[in-house]
Amino acid sequence: MSTTLEGYNFAYLDEATKRMIRRALLKAVAIPGHQIPFGAREMPLPYGWGTGGIQVTAAILGPTDTLKVIDQGADDTTNAISIRRFFTRVAGVATTEHTAEATVVQTRHRIPERLLREDQIIVYQVPQPEPLSRLEPRRTETKRLHALADYGLMHVRLYEDIARFGHIAKAYDYPVMVNGRYLMSPSPIPAFDNPKMHRMAALQLFGAGREKRIYAIPPYTDVRSLDFEDHPFRPIRAPHACALCASTDTYLDEVITDDAGGRLFVCSDTDHCAERQATAQEAAE
């Protein structure tokens, strides 16, 4: 493991910036699902790689925290490793790959399979915080729609899906209503993960660096996926068992194994999958 770098403030950002982000976070927690603007800083990685998530993590991290970073569920991909190493160097915090041991989980596109606890915080990296962005290009107008809770437009989009495909075709970034008031983008997590947000015990924070927005869901808050009475929300998952741990209730990634049509379905949450494999091995011995 690399050692802590000299010359950087704890967790890279200066204290004034962290205070500004914390103020935005407090406001975000006070109004669940409402997007709070904040002055996002340039970070030493490109936009789209998690600048928003990194800034939120930097603002909430303490010296005794244990950080876990996942990218599409995996702990061992470039993004996850880079961000983990970044915080090891600039904050000297402990890192882990085990969901159960982490106090802060920064994530891109997944929620861990293991239930999060009250003493944990999950930080999402968000590319586009505005759920209505594809439907209404004017930011001034979407702000007004949020203020008036005028969300008929989003249902029009779902209606169009059913009319065209016979079902709601949105499989990720599936819009949710938070606390019965604000329409929110859950970041591009699969719709499969949406039910996990509902009344989650952990605090959920969302950071969008390029779009300069922060929003949050406090613990035990109602989060409902939008749907129609006769076309209820369905969490979609590939109808297979994991090739490594045989799980039938986790979210699966499809892995192409050769160019002759060979493919494999494996858990997207690598930590959860490894844990299950270890338990199975113990039981076998």
Add this chain to the structure above:
Amino acid sequence: MTTPLLDAKGLTLRFGAIPALIDVDIDITAGEVVAIVGESGSGKTTLLRVLSGMMAPDAGSVLWRGQDVLAMGEAARRRLMRTEWGYVHQNPRDGLRLAVSAGGNVGERLMAVGARHYGNIRGEALSWLAKVEIDADRIDDLPRTFSGGMQQRLQIARTLVTQPKLVFMDEPTGGLDVSVQARLLDLIRSLSRELGLSVLIVTHDIAAARLLADRILVMRRGVVVEQGLTDRVLDDPQHPYTQLLVSSVLAA
């Protein structure tokens, strides 16, 4: 006489040095069709925009069932606009979502007021398409593939689906050829009679006004120069401008 649904008094609005409305009074009762006629630039559309709360006048009041429209919050006004009111734009492309199918366009107002049952929304959309004479099998087509007349009929269906009490129409037949115009006017007339709609229609077409309207207001340079029952105004015009307007209609 019953109290009017919409009652406006003393509306005045200037665009810089140009007076758009000068001390305009207008009211409309339930089930009544009122036409506003006048030449281009006489303030007809501006009057409609002020009455529907889209624009604030410099002076005057607009009452909807005794409630001051101009003093209403934006949320209340928007609710009114998608429940009890409707607005049919001159250009259907302003009133429709062109990237959304015909069914979605009709369903939007229903969903905006809380309809959450796909089957019911679709059923309602189908029945409205039938009422405005659009084939049921075009329900999933985009409005941009429709002809101008069909787009206008779709806009009317979309506006009437929540059964408003009052519909503002801004030259709904503008830019359409005469046979399509005739069918559209026929449709508006039968729908307003069937549903007991109040319609405030802006037009420069005297013949359309005679066909549709119970009452008529003649505007010129922001002033209402003459108003009264349609037949009275058109058969016995008092004001020189009205006389000019009536005499300039070409007999077919």
